Amino acid sequence: xxxxxxxxxxxxxxxxxxxxxxxxxxxxxxxxxxxxxxxxxxxxxxxxxxxxxxxxxxxxxxxxxxxxxxxxxxxxxxxxxxxxxxxxxxxxxxxxxxxxxxxxxxxxxxxxxxxxxxxxxxxxxxxxxxxxxxxxxxxxxxxxxxxxxxxxxxxxxxxxxxxxxxxxxxxxxxxxxxxxxxxxxxxxxxxxxxxxxxxxxxxxxxxxxxxxxxxxxxxxxxxxxxxxxxxxxxxxxxxxxxxxxxxxxxxxxxxxxxxxxxxxxxxxxxxxxxxxxxxxxxxxxxxxxxxxxxxxxxxxxxxxxxxxxxxxxxxxxxxxxxxxxxxxxxxxxxxxxxxxxxxxxxxxxxxxxxxxxxxxxxxxxxxxxxxxxxxxxxxxxxxxxxxxxxxxxxxxxxxxxxxxxxxxxxxxxxxxxxxxxxxxxxxxxxxxxxxxxxxxxxxxxxx
Amino acid sequence: xxxxxxxxxxxxxxxxxxxxxxxxxxxxxxxxxxxxxxxxxxxxxxxxxxxxxxxxxxxxxxxxxxxxxxxxxxxxxxxxxxxxxxxxxxxxxxxxxxxxxxxxxxxxxxxxxxxxxxxxxxxxxxxxxxxxxxxxxxxxxxxxxxxxxxxxxxxxxxxxxxxxxxxxxxxxxxxxxxxxxxxxxxxxxxxxxxxxxxxxxxxxxxxxxxxxxxxxxxxxxxxxxxxxxxxxxxxxxxxxxxxxxxxxxxxxxxxxxxxxxxxxxxxxxxxxxxxxxxxxxxxxxxxxxxxxxxxxxxxxxxxxxxxxxxxxxxxxxxxxxxxxxxxxxxxxxxxxxxxxxxxxxxxxxxxxxxxxxxxxxxxxxxxxxxxxxxxxxxxxxxxxxxxxxxxxxxxxxxxxxxxxxxxxxxxxxxxxxxxxxxxxxxxxxxxxxxxxxxxxxxxxxxx
Numbered sequence: 065x066x067x068x069x070x071x072x073x074x075x076x077x078x079x080x081x082x083x084x085x086x087x088x089x090x091x092x093x094x095x096x097x098x099x100x101x102x103x104x105x106x107x108x109x110x111x112x113x114x115x116x117x118x119x120x121x122x123x124x125x126x127x128x129x130x131x132x133x134x135x136x137x138x139x140x141x142x143x144x145x146x147x148x149x150x151x152x153x154x155x156x157x158x159x160x161x162x163x164x165x166x167x168x169x170x171x172x173x174x175x176x177x178x179x180x181x182x183x184x185x186x187x188x189x190x191x192x193x194x195x196x197x198x199x200x201x202x203x204x205x206x207x208x209x210x211x212x213x214x215x216x217x218x219x220x221x222x223x224x225x226x227x228x229x230x231x232x233x234x235x236x237x238x239x240x241x242x243x244x245x246x247x248x249x250x251x252x253x254x255x256x257x258x259x260x261x262x263x264x265x266x267x268x269x270x271x272x273x274x275x276x277x278x279x280x281x282x283x284x285x286x287x288x289x290x291x292x293x294x295x296x297x298x299x300x301x302x303x304x305x306x307x308x309x310x311x312x313x314x315x316x317x318x319x320x321x322x323x324x325x326x327x328x329x330x331x332x333x334x335x336x337x338x339x340x341x342x343x344x345x346x347x348x349x350x351x352x353x354x355x356x357x358x359x360x361x362x363x364x365x366x367x368x369x370x371x372x373x374x375x376x377x378x379x380x381x382x383x384x385x386x387x388x389x390x391x392x393x394x395x396x397x398x399x400x401x402x403x404x405x406x407x408x409x410x411x412x413x414x415x416x417x418x419x420x421x422x423x424x425x426x427x428x429x430x431x432x433x434x435x436x437x438x439x440x441x442x443x444x445x446x447x448x449x450x451x452x453x454x455x456x457x458x459x460x461x462x463x464x465x466x467x468x469x470x471x472x473x474x475x476x477x478x479x480x481x482x483x484x485x486x487x488x489x490x491x492x493x494x495x496x497x498x499x500x501x502x503x504x505x506x507x508x509x510x511x
Numbered sequence: 512x513x514x515x516x517x518x519x520x521x522x523x524x525x526x527x528x529x530x531x532x533x534x535x536x537x538x539x540x541x542x543x544x545x546x547x548x549x550x551x552x553x554x555x556x557x558x559x560x561x562x563x564x565x566x567x568x569x570x571x572x573x574x575x576x577x578x579x580x581x582x583x584x585x586x587x588x589x590x591x592x593x594x595x596x597x598x599x600x601x602x603x604x605x606x607x608x609x610x611x612x613x614x615x616x617x618x619x620x621x622x623x624x625x626x627x628x629x630x631x632x633x634x635x636x637x638x639x640x641x642x643x644x645x646x647x648x649x650x651x652x653x654x655x656x657x658x659x660x661x662x663x664x665x666x667x668x669x670x671x672x673x674x675x676x677x678x679x680x681x682x683x684x685x686x687x688x689x690x691x692x693x694x695x696x697x698x699x700x701x702x703x704x705x706x707x708x709x710x711x712x713x714x715x716x717x718x719x720x721x722x723x724x725x726x727x728x729x730x731x732x733x734x735x736x737x738x739x740x741x742x743x744x745x746x747x748x749x750x751x752x753x754x755x756x757x758x759x760x761x762x763x764x765x766x767x768x769x770x771x772x773x774x775x776x777x778x779x780x781x782x783x784x785x786x787x788x789x790x791x792x793x794x795x796x797x798x799x800x801x802x803x804x805x806x807x808x809x810x811x812x813x814x815x816x817x818x819x820x821x822x823x824x825x826x827x828x829x830x831x832x833x834x835x836x837x838x839x840x841x842x843x844x845x846x847x848x849x850x851x852x853x854x855x856x857x858x859x860x861x862x863x864x865x866x867x868x869x870x871x872x873x874x875x876x877x878x879x880x881x882x883x884x885x886x887x888x889x890x891x892x893x894x895x896x897x898x899x900x901x902x903x904x905x906x907x908x909x910x911x912x913x914x915x916x917x918x919x920x921x922x923x924x925x926x927x928x929x930x931x932x933x934x935x936x937x938x939x940x941x942x943x944x945x946x947x948x949x950x951x952x953x954x955x956x957x958x
Contacts, residue, residue, distance in 0.1 A: 092714045096734050217699070224700055231678050231695070248678070248695060252664070253671055267539045285762070287543050288755040290737075307754050308735040314758060315732070318765035319849055325772060326845035326933060327838065334855040335846045336864070343871045347842050351875060351907075352882050354838055359886070361830035369823050376816050379826075383808035383833070383941055391774065391801055391934045395794050398773035399782050402766055408781040420787055427791045428798060435799050439806070460798075486773060486933040487838040494830055 070101040074113055078105075083116040095121060099128035107136050115145070123152030132337055135164050138173060147176030154228055155181075156201035156309070159188035163198075188303070196280050197273035199313065200294045200303030205233040209243060209261035213254045220248065228306055232291050235264050240300040242270055242293055270295055273302060277313045282407060284310040321405055324482040325398060327351070350487065357491035361386070361498045368502035371509070377444040378505055381436070381452050386497035388432055389459035390490030393467030396421055397489045400471040404481045414472045418465070425464035429457040451508050455501045462500065463493035517548040525556055530563040542568060546575035554583050562592070570599030579784055582611050585620060594623030601675055602628075603648035603756070606635035610645075635750075643727050644720035646760065647741045647750030652680040656690060656708035660701045667695065675753055679738050682711050687747040689717055689740055717742055720749060724760045729854060731757040768852055771929040772845060774798070797934065804938035808833070808945045815949035818956070824891040825952055828883070828899050833944035835879055836906035837937030840914030843868055844936045847918040851928045861919045865912070872911035876904040898955050902948045909947065910940035 070093065077083045102113040102125070110133060114122055126134065126149050138146060138161065150158060150173060162170055162185060174182055184202050191197025205227045207216050220230045233251075235244035244264030254263050270293045271280055284292050284307055291304040320330055327350030331338055338346075365372070365382075372378060400417070403409040409417065433453040440449035467489045471481035517540065524530045549560040549572070557580060561569055573581065573596050585593065585608065597605060597620060609617055609632060621629055631649050638644025652674045654663050667677045680698075682691035691711030701710050717740045718727055731739050731754055738751040767777055774797030778785055785793075812819070812829075819825060847864070850856040856864065880900040887896035914936045918928035 094714075094716065094734055221699055224696055230699075248699070249671055252668055252677075252695070267541075269541065285755070285758045287541055307758070308732070311732045311754070311758055311761060314761050314765075315853060318761075318769075319853065322765075322769065322772070322845060322849045325769070326841045328842050328846060335850045336856050336860060340867060340870045340874070343867075344874045347839075347871070348875055348878055351835060351838055351842075351879060355831055355835055355879065355882055358831035358834040361834070362827040365829065366824075366827045369826070372826065373820065373823060376820060377813075379816070379819065380809040380813045382812065382829075383945070384802055384805035386830070387805040387808070387934075387938060387941065388798060388802055390937075391798055392794070394773045394934055395775050395798075398769060399775060399790075402769045403782045406762060406766065409783050413783060417783070420790070423787045424790045424794070427787070428795055431795055432798060432802065435802055487834075487841055490837075490937070491834060494834065498830070 067097065067100055070097060071104055074101055074105070078109055078112065083112055086113070086116045087118060095124040096128045099125045103130055103133050107133070107140050111137060111141050111145075114149075119148065120152075122149050127153050127157045130337075131160065131164060132333065134161050138165060139169060143172055143176050146173070150176055151178075151181065154201055155184055155188055155203055156199060156228075156303075158185055159198075162189050163193070191273055194277050195273060196271050196275045196277060196292075196294045196305060197303070199277055199280070199309050200273070200305045201228050201309075202303050203228040204291070204293070204301070204304040205230045206301070207233045207235050207246065207260055209235050209237070209259070209264070211260045212256065213251055213258045213260065213263065214256035216246070216260055217251055217256075220251075228304065229291055232289075232304075234268070234293050234301055234304070235260055236301055239298075242268060242295055242299065242301045244268060245293065247290075268293060270301075271305075272296070278317050280305050281310040281313040281317070285314070317405075321401070321482045324480070325401065325485050327354070327485045327487050350485070354487055354491050357488070358494065361491075361494045364495060364498035364502065368498075368506060371502055371506045375444075375448075375505065375509060377448060378451075378502070380443055381440065381448075381455075382498075382501065384436065385452070385455055385459055385501050386494045388456060389463035389493040389497040390486075391463070392425065392428060392460045393463035393489040393493040394486040395467065396425070396464045397467035397470060397484050398486065400468055401482050401484060404471055404475060411472060411475055414469075418468060421464055421468045422461070425461045426457075428464070429460035432460050433457045447509060451501075451505045454508075455497075455504050458500050458504075459493070459497045462496045463489075466492050466496065514544065514547055517544060518551055521548055521552070521560055525552075525559065530559055533560070533563045534565060542571040543575045546572045550577055550580050554580070554587050558584065558588050558592075561596075566595065567599075569596050574600050574604045577781075577784075578607065578611060579780065581608050585612060586616060590619055590623055593620070597623055598625075598628065601648055602631055602635055602650055603646060603675075603750075605632055606645075609636050610640070638720055641724050642720060643718050643722045643724060643739075643741045643752060644750070646724055646727070646756050647720070647752045648675050648756075649750050650675045651738070651740070651748070651751040652677045653748070654680045654682050654693065654707055656682050656684070656706070656711070658707050659703065660698055660705045660707065660710065661703035663693070663707055664698055664703075667698070675751065676738055679736075679751075681715070681740050681748055681751070682707055683748055686745075689715060689742055689746065689748045691715060692740065694737075715740060717748075718752075719743070725764050725852075727752050728757040728760040728764070732761070764852075768848070768929045771927070772848065772932050774801070774932045774934050797932070801934055801938050804935070805941065808938075808941045811942060811945035811949065815945075815953060818949055818953045822891075822895075822952065822956060824895060825898075825949075827890055828887065828895075828902075829945075829948065831883065832899070832902055832906055832948050833941045835903060836910035836940040836944040837933075838910070839872065839875060839907045840910035840936040840940040841933040842914065843872070843911045844914035844917060844931050845933065847915055848928050848931055851918055851922060858919060858922055861916075865915060868911055868915045869908070872908045873904075875911070876907035879907050880904045894956060898948075898952045901955075902944075902951050905947050905951075906940070906944045909943045910936075913940050913943065 102110050224230045231248045233246050237243050244266045245268035246264040269287050291306045293301050294303045296302045329346035433456040436456055437449050437453040440452035470484040474483050475481045549557050671677045678695045680693050684690050691713045692715035693711040716734050738753045740748050741750045743749045776793035880903045883903050884896050884900040887899035917931040922928045
């Protein structure tokens with residue numbers, strides 16, 4: 065069912081008091097769609113529509129609700145009503161929710177959980193945001209190496225309803241150290257009497273709880289894993305990160321980097337949900353910093369005031385020259401920022417890329433110079449044409465090399481290369497452009 | 512094993528002619544790592560190192576090699592040697608490779624395949640790039656509705672070695688129409704005599720062969736699918752796209768959008784591998800276009816030459832004012848481009864976002880105005896301070912609204928919103944900035 069149709073159906077159900085009939089239709093609606101639809105309603109209706117579902121489906125739908133709606137429900141709906149759902153959502157989703165609640169709100173919900181669940185929850189919540197620990201779930205399937213294939217299948221069959229995935233099962237020793245991994249596919253194909261320690265892959269890919277989440281996503285993508293086991297400082301398995309969470313991380317990190325390229329700070333929520341003041345705070349910092357960067361360009365212009373007064377026609381070409389310098393810089397900078405983020409290039413590639421960029425930028429500069437030489441001649445005559453085209457050649461080269469080098473420089477000093485945003489590179493390239501332009505003009509026109 | 516260590520080990524093996532000993536160590540090395548390592552060698556060594564592996568592993572490693580290296584191998588190594596590998600790589604990888612070969616090179620390789628494989632390959636290659644058809648694989652598991660659970664498990668057991676995944680199996684009728692989906696997890700848990708048509712989900716999520724690949728990735732992420740079935744115009748299942756391919760699409764699309772925000776055209780290969788001329792071609796188009804955009808700013812400045820000559824101090828503030836306008840525009844533009852790409856916002860949200868942006872941009876404008884009012888007073892006295900701060904307020908507002916609206920406008924006319932790159936928005940905001948600044952100055956200073 066299309067989203068608008070589903071919303072309309074639910075609205076009618078609410079208005080005609082026939083919400084209890086939803087159960088019958090629910091089987092054909094994916095929990096993700098149901099969640100998208102009910103999230104459009106006021107919070108009390110969200111609850112009415114959620115509780116109309118069969119108990120087993122409620123937790124699934126809850127898990128798909130936007131974080132803001134989950135928090136709102138946790139605050140508005142009584143613990144007694146919400147507890148059965150909170151108990152059934154997956155541990156990583158429960159931990160995400162708790163991390164968004166205030167201390168007081170957490171205290172209200174905690175008693176709804178059994179002691180083991182509570183400890184697991186506090187454990188999961190204890191990891192720093194942005195690390196494997198913060199996105200992993202504790203619902204993974206575990207086997208011991210002494211089982212046979214048929215015993216292992218029985219274990220998985222028994223545990224499956226509670227586990228996030230049973231397609232990868234992790235083999236541990238008595239101290240819970242990770243010693244191997246076996247897939248359900250391998251189990252299904254193997255002779256039933258084969259011991260797990262002969263079947264398992266004994267060099268599993270794993271990561272530690274404090275590995276940054278983007279590295280987790282990279283590992284999962286590189287090795288095409290369904291799930292990545294996470295170990296603690298004692299080499300014991302403590303959780304897994306599944307591929308679907310890794311996909312969310314990839315999208316989240318890309319969004320963060322996107323925003324950085326335009327000097328916007330990290331937004332935890334969607335731009336649609338963000339408050340005016342939050343957006344203001346995330347944008348104002350760099351805008352103000354860059355004003356002070358632009359003062360240097362202004363100072364450069366002021367320094368050459370007499371040249372400008374004598375040849376006011378030079379001003380016509382100012383936006384075009386410094387603009388081109390900034391644009392070429394934004395191009396090479398963005399190419400580097402993205403390639404560094406995806407791991408396509410490393411710090412050590414700087415030299416060879418710089419050499420290549422010199423050639424690319426020279427070609428670009430030549431093209432741009434020929435694009436403006438006629439314009440220069442038409443607006444200001446032969447001399448201006450020379451000044452403008454030589455300057456164009458040089459500013460495109462200068463902008464490109466600044467744009468290329470800045471991300472590497474930041475990376476070299478352990479800063480995030482994405483800080484080399486388009487606007488920052490443009491501001492620096494502008495200063496170079498102003499100085500190059502007017503010093504070339506002053507020198508050549510005085511000849 | 513760390514990559515540099517592995518490369519060193521392989522180098523030693525080549526130098527000492529002990530490549531045949533690699534087989535023994537190979538079990539502990541993931542095919543993806545082995546592929547990354549051998550890709551660093553000259554093409555003949557790549558082949559030596561690849562063929563040293565057990566036959567079963569060669570195809571896996573080949574699948575992980577960078578596209579350029581796969582193509583090079585297909586060209587340099589004789590068909591007789593390469594055929595066993597080409598036969599074993601998955602159909603989607605085989606199709607990717609074929610799409611990168613010339614007609615002549617394809618003709619050389621085709622006879623290496625059986626007729627059924629050849630037809631399958633030509634079928635997969637026939638879909639447009641960027642669609643579901645171009646990234647799907649034809650190795651999916653199929654069941655019929657009349658089987659029992661235990662019969663279905665036997666079918667999967669039998670077919671598993673050839674299938675990309677057996678964790679989702681697709682239920683079809685006699686005409687190969689998709690009528691349901693069942694997961695291996697459900698099969699393992701269900702009573703062995705249960706018929707599949709009672710167990711299966713009979714409203715599977717699916718997409719058609721010509722669905723754009725970014726929508727495929729969105730569906731897989733939204734519904735947390737392991738694989739998405741793809742149907743043709745006759746509603747017959749023809750392939751599946753697996754989650755790992757969807758992850759690659761997410762990263763690829765993000766890279767493409769990243770590059771677009773900096774006016775770089777679509778690069779099919781990594782920036783490290785791209786030739787100088789390719790990079791030049793992908794960058795020159797917009798650089799030249801934007802020069803002509805900047806001419807308007809230049810013309811604006813020329814128009815106000817007399818005001819500028821009278822108050823040359825105004826020039827000091829020019830970079831700072833038009834820079835701020837462009838930066839604010841790049842911020843709001845990028846926020847919209849990314850939110851439109853991830854589906855966070857829709858075309859219909861334009862009105863409410865515009866209202867919010869007016870408030871955010873006003874706050875930003877006020878802050879920026881107060882940041883420069885002192886500077887204006889110091890450089891040019893009371894009058895200039897007024898002109899500069901009022902202009903700042905207005906250009907930040909104008910830039911922000913231009914940046915916000917342009918992606919929606921492009922989207923409205925079915926163009927890619929990501930075309931609203933930072934540099935394009937900056938160029939437009941610059942013109943607005945120049946005109947606002949000098950008309951306010953001309954008017955106020957004449958009072």
